[in-house]
Amino acid sequence: MRPANGRIDGEALLARLPEVRGRLVAEAPLSGLTWFRVGGPAEVLFTPADEDDLAAFLAALPGEVPVTVIGVGSNLLVRDGGVPGVVIRLGRGFSAISVEEGYRVRAGTAVPDVKVARAALDNGIAGLTFLRGIPGTIGGALRMNGGAYGRETKDVLIGARAVDRQGRQVSLALEDMHYSYRHCGAPDDLIFTEALFQGEPGDSDRIAEAMREITEAREQSQPVRSRTGGSTFKNPPGEKAWQLIDAAGMRGFAVGAARVSEKHCNFLINEGGATAADIEALGEEIRRRVRETSGIALDWEIRRIGVPAGETARETA
Ligand SMILES: Cc1cc2nc3c(=O)[nH]c(=O)nc-3n(C[C@H](O)[C@H](O)[C@H](O)COP(=O)(O)OP(=O)(O)OC[C@H]3O[C@@H](n4cnc5c(N)ncnc54)[C@H](O)[C@@H]3O)c2cc1C
Structure with a gap:
């Protein structure tokens, strides 16, 4: 039908x-x-x-x-x-998590990052605390090389499992992921299914304190309770995307019900009733104005998928 x-x-x-x-x-x-x-x-x-x-x-x-x-x-x-x-x-089926010998944590890719951070805390494992602040899954962290507070997934990953488009089940070492800032160079068709992380011995009280600090810092600096996609654009080399957006006069700028966050201007907010087209148009307007004012081309960090309203799957597949 x-x-x-x-x-x-x-x-x-x-x-x-x-x-x-x-x-x-x-x-x-x-x-x-x-x-x-x-x-x-x-x-x-x-x-x-x-x-x-x-x-x-x-x-x-x-x-x-x-x-x-x-x-x-x-x-x-x-x-x-x-x-x-x-x-x-x-x-x-992808939400198992276990702690292994040698301060390692193995997690299915449907596991939320925060659960890996908590499992590490419960077992006195340091080094994985940064995952507390990233509200995605381990699958998203592997594909995005998610990071915060000076650490990225690539700094703690030992290896991963994945399934490719032909249904082959493959193991990948860290080198196979070809990581750079918010980028994974492993083939695009791979669906990651499991990850193994390396932590280090740590003091539980200190780790708990660091996690509390991360939670507080997030609440203060980011609109974490809003409908948002996190950082919209990657930081260009040597620059902060939010500063470029601010300097272009875009803080608080809106398209329909999509608005640049007043709190953190690399975050876009759906204030209620925005369409994906509003949000994407707002992002493109930011890119245009930042290019005009600074000469710098911002790259989307947010992944955009699917087709605009009015296009058929058959036309674009
Ligand atoms: C409030 C807020 C704060 C944020 N703060 C940070 C931050 O500090 N640091 C940071 O790095 N990011 C941050 N983000 C962005 C986001 O949380 C991360 O990019 C996260 O890793 C995405 O995970 P996800 O499960 O939501 O993936 P999705 O958003 O659902 O997907 C993101 C990409 O990952 C791919 N993907 C997902 N699962 C798999 C899988 N199993 N196999 C292969 N590919 C997969 C998708 O195809 C897509 O390309 C923030 C976002 C929000 C909303």
Whole structure:
């Protein structure tokens, strides 16, 4: 059945998909699965039961069907026309966490970063505290090389497991991730399923204090309770994106109900009722004005997925 919006055809796609042990849902709304709370549906949303289920699905999936993986959507703008193809969201089958010999933490990629920080704290492991401040999953941290307070994922990662578009289950060492600032050079089709982190011996009271400080600093400097996607743009070499945006006079600037945060002007806020198009247009206007005032081209840190309202999946797939 063709949906009323005429853009994606989840039921038709569903009929072509391999059987799974997990869950497949046609035209599943994605807005509630992202921090911005905007955007259209996934043509089909797949929640695999476990890594084998994910691998078997990808191996049998027709090659022309696009695949997009999401975490908890804290760095994501889903466009209003939805996401063609299959969107994969990892759930319970990827949420194991364990502490191993030698101050190591192993975590499935659906585990929230904060849980890894807490497991480290509970076991007197230092070095993973920075994950307390990043509101995503381990999958998102691996793909984004998430970082804060002078540490990044690349500083603590030993290796990861992943499944590629052909359904092959692969192991990656840190070098295979080809990390740089907020960038992972591992192939784009990889869906990470597990990570192993290296911590160091630490004092639990000190780690707890550091985590408390991070929580307080976040509350003070970022709109952490708003509908936002975190830092919108990467910091250009030697510059701070927020300072460039401020200098361009964009603090508080709005497009529709999308506004540049007064608190931290590299954050965009959905004040309620914004569309993904409003947020993206606001971001592009910031880029234009920053280029005009400083000559610097800002790069999006937020990942934008899907198609604008009015475009069909078939036109863009
Ligand atoms: C209030 C706020 C504060 C933030 N502060 C920070 C910060 O201090 N430091 C920082 O680095 N980021 C920060 N962010 C951004 C965001 O939290 C991180 O980028 C985070 O790592 C994204 O994780 P996620 O699970 O939400 O991924 P999503 O936003 O859902 O996806 C982000 C990207 O990761 C990919 N991805 C997700 N899971 C997987 C997987 N299993 N395999 C392969 N690819 C995957 C997606 O395809 C997408 O390209 C902040 C965001 C907010 C809202």
